[in-house]
Amino acid sequence: QKEVEQDPGPLSVPEGAIVSLNCTYSNSAFQYFMWYRQYSRKGPELLMYTYSSGNKEDGRFTAQVDKSSKYISLFIRDSQPSDSATYLCAMSPWGDDMRFGAGTRLTVKP
Amino acid sequence: GAVVSQHPSWVICKSGTSVKIECRSLDFQATTMFWYRQFPKQSLMLMATSNEGSKATYEQGVEKDKFLINHASLTLSTLTVTSAHPEDSSFYICSARDGGNRDEQYFGPGTRLTVT
Numbered sequence: 001q002k003e004v005e006q007d008p009g010p011l012s013v014p015e016g017a018i019v020s021l022n023c024t025y026s027n028s029a030f031q032y033f034m035w036y037r038q039y040s041r042k043g044p045e046l047l048m049y050t051y052s053s054g055n056k057e058d059g060r061f062t063a064q065v066d067k068s069s070k071y072i073s074l075f076i077r078d079s080q081p082s083d084s085a086t087y088l089c090a091m092s093p094w095g096d097d098m099r100f101g102a103g104t105r106l107t108v109k110p
Numbered sequence: 111g112a113v114v115s116q117h118p119s120w121v122i123c124k125s126g127t128s129v130k131i132e133c134r135s136l137d138f139q140a141t142t143m144f145w146y147r148q149f150p151k152q153s154l155m156l157m158a159t160s161n162e163g164s165k166a167t168y169e170q171g172v173e174k175d176k177f178l179i180n181h182a183s184l185t186l187s188t189l190t191v192t193s194a195h196p197e198d199s200s201f202y203i204c205s206a207r208d209g210g211n212r213d214e215q216y217f218g219p220g221t222r223l224t225v226t
Contacts, residue, residue, distance in 0.1 A: 006153075044154070102153045
């Protein structure tokens with residue numbers, strides 16, 4: 001079993017839709033949870049960063065962590081074509097040494 | 111925000127030759143740098159962690175004699191792929207951790223290596 005599981009998609013939604021991206025994990029030591037966005041042929045960029053459980057909101061993005069279920073989510077409201085990218089979840093026990101999910105490829109159609 | 115650069119952005123080399131990839135933190139001191147490899151449509155795989163002035167720590171399954179990492183200064187780490195083979199063709203990405211902000215890593219733009 002992989003430490004981090006993420007459905008690779010692809011996921012296609014119409015513009016304006018709410019997007020839900022999810023990851024599950026098996027290592028209960030993970031405390032730091034991150035979401036990265038990666039455009040084609042580019043390095044990943046950090047979108048959201050949360051520590052332990054709870055929700056965090058930043059503009060159209062909301063990250064949720066449920067440590068009891070070992071499940072994290074990223075919600076994108078009012079999705080835009082510019083949100084089309086691959087979204088990677090990552091997690092770590094100490095803040096570094098991250099383990100990444102496979103990435104979900106998202107396409108937002110105008 | 112913090113900027114990490116990589117050079118070159120892409121490189122094509124012949125089988126058997128060695129290739130060096132540089133990773134620089136441009137506006138902060140990186141006490142720790144990480145090297146990742148990414149295969150097409152797959153996630154990032156951590157190859158090694160390097161701390162300035164000490165030997166890199168390699169992940170299981172990564173050949174340290176093949177992927178030489180040097181972290182000679184607080185702003186520069188290099189990855190040298192020695193005796194490259196076509197199966198080494200991949201996208202290599204570095205990240206750097208800001209010594210003043212323990213929890214934040216900043217990624218470079220990546221280097222695409224093609225070995226012919």
